[in-house]
Amino acid sequence: MKFSFYDAPFGRLALAAENDELVAIRFSGQPEESWELDDRALRFVAKELDAWFAGRVQKFDLPLAPRGTDFQLAVWNALQEIPYGETTSYGDLARLLGKPSAFRAVGAANGANPIPIVIPCHRVIGSNRSLTGFGGGIPTKRWLLDHEARTSGRVLPFLVTPKM
DSSP: OEEEEEEETTEEEEEEEETTEEEEEETTOOOOTTOEEOGGGGHHHHHHHHHHHTTSOSSOOOOBOOOOOHHHHHHHHHHTTSOTTOOEEHHHHHHHTTOTTOHHHHHHHHHTOSSTTTSOGGGEEOTTSOOOOOTTOHHHHHHHHHHHHHHHTOOOOOOOOOOO
16 A cells, blocks of 8 residues: 655645555554655546645545445445535435434444545534534534635535534
């Protein structure tokens, strides 16, 4: 697995790819010990992230290879269908998947998303429209949603950030 660092507006990310497919984005900025540093191998990802953060593109065009269970893959595919600048709830996502009582499992799959930002798990909010858990932290989730609101001209329907 090849990796590179990427300096996002809110902090350093670790990007990982294998066979020219994006496998992981880590908010921690920490690669696995077995990953091999190779900035050239991840240029295609950095270029797309640059365009997204600049507001020039709203959908990524990257070859992805997330690793997970069939259910997780179904959730991650559904996440990619949430339009830029819009949000949905865990319950709505569960209903979309035909499993209306599986909102907690949808939340767990959302939290296990190995390719955040590109697979936009930040677009999932609580049913009460609050900003709920996020691997990069609530301030990063808010930044990502605010970025999409600014660049899409939409007003996002979240109300409150839960107290920590």
